[in-house]
Amino acid sequence: MTSSPAHTTPTAKAKKGPRGDLFDPGCPTRRLLDRIGTKWTSMTVKVLAEAAPYEVRFAELQRRVPGVSQKMLSVTLRSLTRDGLVARRVEPTVPPRVHYRLTELGLSLETALAVVRAWAEEHMLDIDRANELHDAQPDVT
Amino acid sequence: MTSSPAHTTPTAKAKKGPRGDLFDPGCPTRRLLDRIGTKWTSMTVKVLAEAAPYEVRFAELQRRVPGVSQKMLSVTLRSLTRDGLVARRVEPTVPPRVHYRLTELGLSLETALAVVRAWAEEHMLDIDRANELHDAQPDVT
């Protein structure tokens, strides 16, 4: 996914590498897609949405997001929390218990994500067929 | 839904590198996000949607998708074409003129993308504020 050019060299002027770091940090759509496009975000949001309005603990989340590693779940949740899409609550017991739930903002995002999911479930087979047709390359004279 | 069936417990097949190269080829949502999440796809689809039902030529497309390189536009269009979302028409003149337009499938995707765009334009500022609040992290004792 698109890297985050947002924070590149805070002090100086956008010092760029070969990468086009400053392409369009302003486009909201691209920025949103960069978030929901990361591998585990949509699934995590979905699971949290299904559990709403209840909270879900870390381990339980990992169980419900098939295949996610502790690291990636952690990274994903931290990102979602930072974005205000997820609320994190720590029970100061020992060992600690951490609970997560979608915020209002997160729930509204889920609504949009649901549309994407619906499209995917309805049309991905069409895309698969298109791919097969395309790959069965008849000679393009 | 966004589920991943029996993750990696490949009896013997799919011997891949350390990377879960073909992790979950089954989840439609992830597969769709992998497509619309690529950097230039959403913008390209948007431009083609705005032009619909008319076709747009390669050079004109590049002009309307700010910042895209020839290579990436080419790659993006090839991918969209392979997926059956875009139709490609070549005028066999010399030099050749190539026209692109969204297919019916592409137009239906645009509908879903429009929802994503709407959410982004409506809520990305909230996310920005959440980030600022979060980054102003008072010490978390």
Next chain:
DNA sequence: CAGCATCCCGTGCGATACTG
């Protein structure tokens, strides 16, 4: 339990150069 820290490979994509 719920996490960071490390290592490391594969890939997205930008820059640049060449062609029918």
Next chain:
DNA sequence: CAGTATCGCACGGGATGCTG
């Protein structure tokens, strides 16, 4: 005009190990 080919780096993210 509309691509294709090559190179290179930064980043996503998987595997593994350590800690309060």
